[in-house]
Every structure is written in structure tokens, then in C-alpha cells.
Amino acid sequence: xxxxxxxxxxxxxxxxxxxxxxxxxxxxxxxxxxxxxxxxxxxxxxxxxxxxxxxxxxxxxxxxxxxxxxxxxxxxxxxxxxxxxxxxxxxxxxxxxxxxxxxxxxxxxxxxxxxxxxxxxxxxxxxxxxxxxxxxxxxxxxxxxxxxxxxxxxxxxxxxxxxxxxxxxxxxxxxxxxxxxxxxxxxxxxxxxxxxxxxxxx
Numbered sequence: 001x002x003x004x005x006x007x008x009x010x011x012x013x014x015x016x017x018x019x020x021x022x023x024x025x026x027x028x029x030x031x032x033x034x035x036x037x038x039x040x041x042x043x044x045x046x047x048x049x050x051x052x053x054x055x056x057x058x059x060x061x062x063x064x065x066x067x068x069x070x071x072x073x074x075x076x077x078x079x080x081x082x083x084x085x086x087x088x089x090x091x092x093x094x095x096x097x098x099x100x101x102x103x104x105x106x107x108x109x110x111x112x113x114x115x116x117x118x119x120x121x122x123x124x125x126x127x128x129x130x131x132x133x134x135x136x137x138x139x140x141x142x143x144x145x146x147x148x149x150x151x152x153x154x155x156x157x158x159x160x161x162x163x164x165x166x167x168x169x170x171x172x173x174x175x176x177x178x179x180x181x182x183x184x185x186x187x188x189x190x191x192x193x194x195x196x197x198x199x200x201x202x
Contacts, residue, residue, distance in 0.1 A: 063081075092175075094140050099136065100160075109129065120176045129145075164186070169183060
């Protein structure tokens with residue numbers, strides 16, 4: 001009887017160990033599925049100056065995804081740090097998400113088309129942006145951010161909803177919305193984006 005109890009305990013311990021291994025494997029797989037390029041081992045608190053930056057083929061741009069959908073598995077928002085050299089700018093574009101900017105340093109101009117829901121953007125309104133200023137871009141409003149300064153970088157913190165971002169680009173402000181060019185995944189998401197992971201909600 002004693003050997004039977006011992007055998008039962010041994011079998012039970014083996015089953016528990018197998019169960020733990022299976023659970024850990026499932027958790028690892030789920031994490032890998034949710035975040036195909038999450039950076040393991042990063043501390044919870046990070047120094048943004050130490051995060052990798054890239055211009056993605058755009059002269060004058062420095063982009064860092066601080067917390068993102070593709071990189072870190074974020075579901076509802078994404079946060080970027082972007083620096084524009086003097087004279088550099090974003091393309092004329094819109095996207096199917098809300099966007100909030102906080103200007104950390106430098107000055108520039110925001111061009112925003114108030115008639116984005118007509119057939120084409122039209123003449124944009126101009127807004128001066130400066131350190132500690134903030135502004136938001138409504139869904140699908142065509143806009144452009146330009147460092148109009150001559151000597152200082154323009155640095156902004158950007159928060160978007162509904163990541164990963166889908167960008168529609170325009171050649172000019174008179175280009176019809178129907179002719180705008182969709183770039184998805186966007187340049188900084190291309191390397192790790194998996195088309196099977198998200199549905200295109202456009």
C-alpha cells in the first residue's frame with residue numbers, strides 16, 4: 001500500500017510538472033503572438049534618449065516608437081518621439097485614427113485642412129506651434145507638420161489611437177481623397193508587421 005501511495009505521489013508530481021511546462025509554453029506562445037517584435041528584457045522605466053532611432057529613408061526625420069502595437073503589443077494607443085531637422089516636414093497625409101501632439105522643443109507650422117470631408121483637402125489653415133504647445137488631429141483630417149525654423153530641431157511627442165497606423169498620402173492639397181495613396185504598414189512597422197494579426201478597418 002505504501003508503495004502504491006508513493007507511486008501515486010510520483011505520478012502526481014510528474015503531471016503537475018508537465019502541466020506547468022504546458023502553461024508556460026502557452027503563455028510564451030500567446031505573448032509571441034500578441035507582440036511579434038517585443039523587446040524582451042527592457043526595464044519598465046526607459047530612457048528615451050537610449051532607444052533606437054531611424055529616419056526610414058526620410059531626410060531630416062528621426063523616429064522612435066516608444067510604445068507601439070507592432071513592437072510592444074499595445075492594443076489601443078501608440079506613442080512616438082519624432083525629431084524634424086530645420087526645413088524638414090511630414091508628407092501631406094491623413095490617417096484613420098486620432099492623433100495628439102505635444103511639442104517638446106523647437107518651432108514650426110501645422111497645416112490642417114478643415115474641409116477634409118469634401119472631395120479634396122483644399123487650402124489648409126496654418127497654426128504656429130512652439131515648445132509646450134499641444135494640438136490634436138481628428139480622424140481623416142489632412143495635415144502636415146513642418147519645421148519652419150532655420151536653426152533648431154522640432155521635437156514632438158505623438159500619441160495615436162487604433163494602432164498600427166494607416167497613412168493616406170497626397171501629392172498636394174488639391175489631390176482628391178480618392179486618389180490618395182495608402183501606405184500600410186507604415187515604414188517603421190514594415191519589418192515586423194504580420195498581415196494575419198490585424199484586420200484592416202478602413
